[in-house]
Amino acid sequence: MNIETECFKKVVIVIYKEELQMEKELNALLSDLVVEYHKLQSFHWYLKGSHFFDDHAKLESFYDEIAEAVDAVAEAMLQQKLRPESTLKGFLAKTGIHEAENEEVTSEEAYTRVLSDFEYLLKEVIAVKEAAEEKKNYLVSTLMDDYIASFSKNIWMLRQALK
Numbered sequence: 001m002n003i004e005t006e007c008f009k010k011v012v013i014v015i016y017k018e019e020l021q022m023e024k025e026l027n028a029l030l031s032d033l034v035v036e037y038h039k040l041q042s043f044h045w046y047l048k049g050s051h052f053f054d055d056h057a058k059l060e061s062f063y064d065e066i067a068e069a070v071d072a073v074a075e076a077m078l079q080q081k082l083r084p085e086s087t088l089k090g091f092l093a094k095t096g097i098h099e100a101e102n103e104e105v106t107s108e109e110a111y112t113r114v115l116s117d118f119e120y121l122l123k124e125v126i127a128v129k130e131a132a133e134e135k136k137n138y139l140v141s142t143l144m145d146d147y148i149a150s151f152s153k154n155i156w157m158l159r160q161a162l163k
């Protein structure tokens with residue numbers, strides 16, 4: 001085998017490994033978003049207390065926002081021939097978010113847990129953006145900008161609500 005063919009093979013292997021890494025990172029994010037979606041819906045359902053009417057609606061707006069992100073991340077992966085996770089078993093195996101427990105929660109309990117998850121998710125989308133930039137993957141990098149902005153805003157609002 002000549003040197004040029006060897007070099008070509010090495011470049012192909014590097015690109016393949018980078019794609020696999022991006023797929024892994026995006027599937028971790030996708031899984032976290034899916035689990036967070038269900039957790040927010042659980043809090044929306046199991047909420048109790050005098051702030052129920054306002055906070056029940058706010059939790060719904062949070063999970064609606066997350067649902068859009070779930071779809072956008074999965075479809076961005078498909079546009080790049082990456083394989084998004086789509087099974088509940090797979091999401092649970094890949095997530096770092098702890099699920100809700102089918103128990104009533106106060107607004108303060110729910111918001112404290114959502115704040116902690118959103119802080120985790122903000123760090124994650126920043127890390128995905130940085131990895132995408134390194135690989136010149138501008139589709140993913142640009143997509144992460146939306147989530148950096150929305151998680152930052154929601155974190156600020158949750159901190160204000162918890163004061």
Ligand SMILES: [Fe+2]
Binds near residue numbers: 060
């Ligand atoms: Fe509802």
